[in-house]
Amino acid sequence: MKYKRHVYDRISNEFLLFTLATLFFLKIIIYSLVKSEVISFSLGGGSDAYYYDAYAQRSINIALNIWPVILRYLNDVNLYSRDFVSYIFLLLNMLVIPITVAKLAGIKISVNQKYYFYIVLICLLYPTLYFFTFDIYRDVFMVLCFLIGCVVVKAALTTKSSLIFISLFIVSIIIGWFLAALRPYLGVAFIGALFLWSIRFTKRKIVFLSILYLLILFIANYIGVLEPLTEYRSGFEESEGGSTLGLSFSNPILFIPNFILSFLGQMLGLYVTNPLALVLLLIETAPFFFMLIYVIKNIKWADKFVRFLIIFFVLYASVWLIGNDNLGTAVRLRMYNYFAIYISFFYILKLKNLSLKRLQVVSS
Template sequence: MKISNKLLLLCIFTLVFIKVIFYYLMKNDYLSLGLGGGNDSDYYHDYTLGYVDIAVNIWPVILRFLNDLDLYSRDGISYLFLFINLFIIPILVARLSGLNFKKNQKYYLYSVLLCLIYPTLFFYTFDIYRDVFMVLSFLVGCLIVKKSVNSNNFIVFSFFYILAILIGLFLLALRPYLGYAFLLALVLWKIKLTKKRIFLFAILYFFTLFIANYLGFFERITDYREIFEEDMQGGSNLGLDFSNAMLFLPNFILSTLGQLFGLYLVNPFAVLLFVIETIPVLFMLFYVLKNIKYADGFIRFLIIFFVLYASVWLIGNDNLGTAVRLRLYNYLGVYICFFYILRLKRLSIDLTHNLVPTKRG
């Protein structure tokens, strides 16, 4: 069944309206909703006002800088995050996908609608969590990478490549393994990907993970994972033990299935997120891998980032509430790859159709 553009627009406007109403009810304590992954907004606020002097990342430093300029408002930043979530992020995702509202209107509207439906990021607009800011920084970084790797001019390529490195360093200050994955993908983006190569890379990938873990390269990450066992006991923990080197790969696969793909369905909320977030991503990921021949430098960058970033947090995290925050960048990367390849494939089909001569009766 085909959905008209007018109906898509109506769905978008309805979603925006519902989110604004829901936001108002939440901010005025008419509704209460627990957010997974810990409430760190109070710490950020205390650091901003000078009650705490230890900064765990650059986000509270930015907030204190704004406060020193008399530009800080806890509610004001929350309102700004709502605006970014409703308008800026969907537009950025559509633009990164190469979609144009006039030329690819239906795909464009589907992309925007998908971003608006995504619930997790919206939950972190209610306070001064760093998630919305990090997603915005990541998408801006991806936009710069796209301008760099898709440029045929060496000067333009170099300028935006250096700028992308700076963004990567900034992401490193926001969340170390996010920045690491971004920077390393920026180095490896020229690796050609085919279906056969992906299969071979997958074997090499798991073998490398096993050897790296056996040699102790993941010791700091697995030590961090133990924090969840000590401080976050509850039904939202997977309880996987990475201390046994021989069971590392089976546990890593279980962590991937449970956290990245949300198959650890411990409560109704987890089921809801699986239906709304994970099922579309699984479909899109399959489509991307099936049509990997359309991948250019930018898509290769996103796929490599997807693997590198997930590799770290799937080992270091054991809590499902935190997982829905961490996988944001993986899911958004899949969104972009899907619509990007969908557009290129549609363009290729149309071009082939126009080149085929028609028979005249």
């Protein structure tokens, strides 16, 4: 039986490796075709790459976030090239980000090749992140910064030294501040999760916290705390593309139903309007949804780091699900939520497997 299992695992790993190599090769080909303008496509939500390039080359002087400032600095020291930055993003997307996600999940290729290959496969299959490697969008850089921040947070929450914890905690706050300079509510959610990771979860407590969470959002909306977000959302109705979901939070009574519909339409991508949206639903959302359910079912395995990721997930989603009403923008905003669940899923899976092995050793 063990021999058959070993043969099966070997064949499975070889197939996964072949799939990864094929996908790696195809992505390079597609990237080359897009860069040579043989093919083109858009996820919607507008393109800000031209603005970033114009600011970097001092054609305009209004910086909406810190990313164009970084590009201008690179240009000032003769290190800026629009194509070169794009090539770096491709490298980050295909190598650095998958490896970092695997590290955060605690999966080592020398210990469990299958899980490692699955993590890399999920990252390589992620079409939205790949799309943003084609130009100097800030999204790939932001995902990398978010993952680096998670690496620091994980180190802080797993260390036994108080001095190291304090030092890494301060570094985490600095990274959160930098994320806020890239996208304000991303950094605020990251920093907020740093102070709330001690909240413990159980299946029963999740139900209670979910009800409490919706109640707090309802009250906050009713008294006008969320008015800046709802006003920003209403702006999508006046834009050229219009509102893609058509949900309004102007009626306080309908806030919770509309918030749930926003989650279903934007986070889960169930509002399918074109073939591309269907592709994203199958490739991006389906694995995410499966992993999200698994994390919820196995929430008792959540340690400090997983709790941080889950709390970040809730805080960050709370802002953009209310403030955004464009599906094209939603696919780029939800990337951090997806990666938080990817990491949590494999992290818990690893913990459960280790526990099972220990039980087998004890019983034998």
